[in-house]
Amino acid sequence: MADQKRRDFIGMVFGGFAAAGGAAALYAMKRTWDPLPSVMAAGFTTVDLSPMKPGEFRTVTWRGKPIFILKKDHTDLKKCDDADVKVGEGDYLVRIGLCTHLGCIPAWEPGKQIFKCACHGGEFDACGANTFGPPPRPLDIPPFKIEGTKLVLGEEGPEYKKLVGKA
């Protein structure tokens, strides 16, 4: 009887150590799959907006993602106070150019004033709002900071916080 207890105890100690080792190994495996520090750290993109002309549409790259910039002042493009970024006199739409459905890149169609996703037919208007198809939400806003006429992507400035309602 006493012997059996000893054996149970040894069995539990063995099982406990094996479980701890297994958990540690799983943690190491999970961390190995994590994005590398260099990947996490990389990724501030600065864009000078001053050379853009009214109605001009640009795509820049930030963290491997396309960022849509559309200059809307002095045009008949739809403007939205709660969605646009004001830099100086300019009125811009700044969005991550990935369809919020499954991440395809929508194309800007200036004639219709919409972003049209070819993958599953989703559409967004000039304010980035989802107006048709499967996208569940408007185009995402990338974190940004305004420095003069420059836009710094990757940093959360006061204008960004105001726009996403975090201020």
Next chain:
Amino acid sequence: MAQFEKANSVYEWLDQRLALTKLTKVLMTEYWIPKNINFLWAMGVVLMTMFKILLISGIFLLMYYKPDTKLAFDSVNYTIMQEVWFGWLWRHMHGVAASVVFLVIYIHMFTGIYYGSYKRGREMIWLSGMLLFVTFSAEAFSGYMLPWGQMSYWAAQVITNLFGGIPFIGDELVIWIRGNFYVADATLTRFFMLHVLLLPLVIMGIIGLHFYSLRIPHVNNQEGEEIDFDAEAEKFKAGRKAEAKVIPFWPVFISKDLFVLGVFMIFYFYLVFYHYNFAMDPINFDPANPMKTPPHIYPEWYFLWSYEVLRGFFFDVGPLSAMDIGLMAFGIANVIFFLMPWLDRSPVVAPAHKRGPFFIWFWVLLVDMIVLTIWGKLPPTGINAWIGFFASITFLGLLLVALPMITKQEAKRAGGAA
């Protein structure tokens, strides 16, 4: 300790140590297969052969393939296709086999459904087979990424994004799976590892389980007849071969298998040499470009039916967004066949044409999956979107509602007749 005597031949020497004679009996000459089966029962051997072809052609591709976003595309389309002697052969064999292996898997699956080979003790055969289907799907997806063309890239982008639909952890999970904020080098190298090592190992393990799961309940037959395998085997061994309902796997049944395999291989090599283009999407001959989505993207034909279920739900219902409904339907579609032995509430094991309503159900399901497959490749606009929607609803309804109802009725009738 076992007694070892002086061996008179190399075979005897090995037999003493490895029990070769006994092993051959257990696995081959006394592994009993019912006589009453048709060519559809040869698909297992066809699949095994296709897997071997994939493994061997893959080994040769691996010698020159470079898992690096800067080098991958050229290592496939320049080095392997133009420089390596017979590199084109391995690539076309690998690509075509990856495609037709799914055709045979679907035939294999639907044979099992038609003849009720997933119940009365055969549940583990069905479950291990479904596990193989899922791991083969993962293997196909990870392999499709490797040439790093536009379709490779955007398929990876869309499929990894699907995990973003999982509540709470979705966004972080997508980044974790990719190892970057977007599909990048880290993504390619980890899916390369999955494709050439981890998934093939898992597949081989499950193939072992799948074969082993056949040993106790044995192979089903055309009439769903319950056979006393021991008694029938005795008849065969006693020389009453015409009377016995079983034959040994080797060398009798394998002869029929090899005939079917021969016919299939003619078809396969015809595709490899004269019609390989169907497995080589032209869009994938443009190098991957994260900044430009091809105008129309679609998966390979064998994923089209579940892809159509994913995008079939294109409008919101109350608080549920179209995307979430699609994701849920897609999730259900991918696991629903696992539940086949339990969704079928009837104990009757018989071919579908002897099961009345089940027979109709079977063909409606098959036609619906073909409709989903065809519409999965069409642009989801106008009437196409509605056809996709109704076909998706029909698919879910057939498995979740119609099947349990039909088979419950059948169980009642069977109970009444007995």
